[in-house]
Amino acid sequence: MxxxxxxxxxxxxxxxxxxxxxxxxxxxxxxxxxxxxxxxxxxxxxxxxxxxxxxxxxxxxxxxxxxxxxxxxxxxxxxxxxxxxxxxxxxxxxxxxxxxxxxxxxxxxxxxxxxxxxxxxxxxxxxxxxxxxxxxxxxxxxxxxxxxxxxxxxxxxxxxxxxxxxxxxxxxxxxxxxxxxxxxxxxxxxxxxxVDLEELERRLNEKEVLSKYGLKPEAPIVVQVGRLSKRKNPLDAARAFARVARKLPQAVLVYVGRPGNQYEEVRDFLRREGLLDRVLFTGFVPNEERNAWLALADVVLALSRWEAFGISVAQALALETPVICTKAGGMVDFVRHGENGFLVDVGDVETASIHLEALLNDLEEAKAMGKRGRELILSQFxxxxxxxxxxxxxxxxxx
Structure with a gap:
């Protein structure tokens, strides 16, 4: 052999x-x-x-x-x-x-x-x-x-x-x-x-995850997965969320991943905006919990400066969750703008927030976009x- x-x-x-x-x-x-x-x-x-x-x-x-x-x-x-x-x-x-x-x-x-x-x-x-x-x-x-x-x-x-x-x-x-x-x-x-479809099916009960962190089932949830590093650009996710948070007072932002070199900057920004109590930092979690967050999210944000592939974005689509991400690396290969998510330029927080508000205000369309995303991932990725x-x-x- x-x-x-x-x-x-x-x-x-x-x-x-x-x-x-x-x-x-x-x-x-x-x-x-x-x-x-x-x-x-x-x-x-x-x-x-x-x-x-x-x-x-x-x-x-x-x-x-x-x-x-x-x-x-x-x-x-x-x-x-x-x-x-x-x-x-x-x-x-x-x-x-x-x-x-x-x-x-x-x-x-x-x-x-x-x-x-x-x-x-x-x-x-x-x-x-x-x-x-x-x-x-x-x-x-x-x-x-x-x-x-x-x-x-x-x-x-x-x-x-x-x-x-x-x-x-x-x-x-x-x-x-x-x-x-x-x-x-x-x-x-x-x-x-x-993505590993079988592995994604191994996830914690979504209601139990919400209960663990004291979140209400009806709350619109925005998730970013990955280390809070400058390359992942979690600060722009916070900025986009801040633009819609006043209009959607029940919405919450969840960061799933280890603290990185932008963690303190993100917390300082949210503190100044008065939004720290509406943002959850889970730290590192096992894959079963990460998968649950990707499945229960209404929208996944990935406003990275670059992603070689963007596996958490592909995983979100495989779990029928729409995404908003940057035109920076691998995500452009499987995110179809307006079909299964939205693509924005790196640093364009305003456009990202417009798409985020639209999806959170029309969860039926968001779910339809997620379903189209799953079909694409299953067929090619x-x-x-x-x-x-x-x-x-x-x-x-x-x-």
Missing amino acids: SRVVQVYDRVIDPARFEGGAAEVIWRQCLEAAKDFEVRLITGNVAPAVEAEYATGIFYMDSVLMIRLKGYIPSGPPPLNRRVLVPDLTRVLDEALKEAPDCVVHAHFMITPMVVQSLLIAKKHDAPCIFQPHYHPPHIYPEEERTLRLAYMRHLFPTELEMADAVVAVNSMELEILHREHRVPREKLHHIPNG TWRHMGERLRKLYRRLLK
Whole structure:
């Protein structure tokens, strides 16, 4: 059986997924394992939660996990959010010697593991895939943006050139890689992420969730899911909500996710607006509760500065909840403006608030939009669809 080796610098722990690259990579491994022997090489550190896991080699489901000792370098972001894994060269070299019929699939920008992986693959004449999980530099603070721009000038072009195939999660990323970074069309492959419909059905009782937080069943509920970080832009969600809150005095805004670097700014804004008592911050919750919030919401907001895919938005649509989101990354691929939700420019709080007020004032139309959203997600954006596209690419490269 042909082998696929996936490489990622951070630890992958399915018990702690909150969307993001780690979950995508794990889903890719599970889908690839339907036709291939799969190995997943990672570091043992999770910088976001400052956790360190035991190293070792073990099976998780049908995937052979190889978790190596990793080190977080000192320095400013993004350097201190990546992981150095010295043993990668030896382990990947051994994996390719054992199985000549092998594809290497390396993930993420600004990580030394990508260059290591591509070099070792070339040494063994093994086909290699680079999946950047692209985020444009302009969405980051100035001190981090400088380092990212330096990386994109000096190292990113080499990675793109060395790879036999480059995977883009969304159509905007595909165009950026082609037009700005001159990656040939024939090397680019658009493979969007997906949702797990069975997992979404495993959710807490919605009435019990409302009761837990003291919310009334008749209250219109607006939800944002994800870390309260500047990239997720929860402040604009608060601003949009504030514009309609006076007209809809029963409406509440719920943030489902960990505090991030915009958390205090959001609270300060809501305090000044006198709305803090109408906003709920749940913090991190298990997937079963997150799914309940996505299902019971009347509208889901995602006014992010960029989303590689926007999995919580796709999950909301799969649960028949309409969305209002920005034209920034993957969400433009499955949000049809005026059909299953609304698209607005980044920072256009006024237009977002107009759409929010319209949906909250016409919940029947909102539900109809949600139903159309579910139909689209089921037809094109599940993990099964992603897996079929990915396995097709692996087979093509191995030929």
